[in-house]
Amino acid sequence: MPIYEYRCDGCNLKSSVLWRSYTPPDAIECKGCGGGDTHRVISSVALHKTMGTKLSELDSRYDKMLDAADAGNPRADPNYYLSKATPLSEGVPD
Numbered sequence: 001m002p003i004y005e006y007r008c009d010g011c012n013l014k015s016s017v018l019w020r021s022y023t024p025p026d027a028i029e030c031k032g033c034g035g036g037d038t039h040r041v042i043s044s045v046a047l048h049k050t051m052g053t054k055l056s057e058l059d060s061r062y063d064k065m066l067d068a069a070d071a072g073n074p075r076a077d078p079n080y081y082l083s084k085a086t087p088l089s090e091g092v093p094d
């Protein structure tokens with residue numbers, strides 16, 4: 001069931017209506033002023049992107065900014081955490 005949007009020619013309010021048919025009505029009653037002088041308008045659409053797409057579209061300068069922010073920070077290196085880890089085999093009796 002599509003949602004159609006209408007704009008009132010009297011008060012300029014935009015109203016939406018869920019219509020149980022793919023044939024939209026020519027006009028609806030305005031929810032603001034109750035007038036019937038409305039016309040259908042083209043609705044905006046939402047575009048959903050995956051996280052991968054969003055990340056791939058990021059400006060490359062952000063990568064450089066992150067690298068610059070992490071420069072000199074030993075905790076930015078994954079090997080830092082590996083050096084702090086204790087192997088699970090330690091402390092296990094033979």
Ligand SMILES: [Zn+2]
Nearest residue numbers: 008011030033
């Ligand atoms: Zn109106």
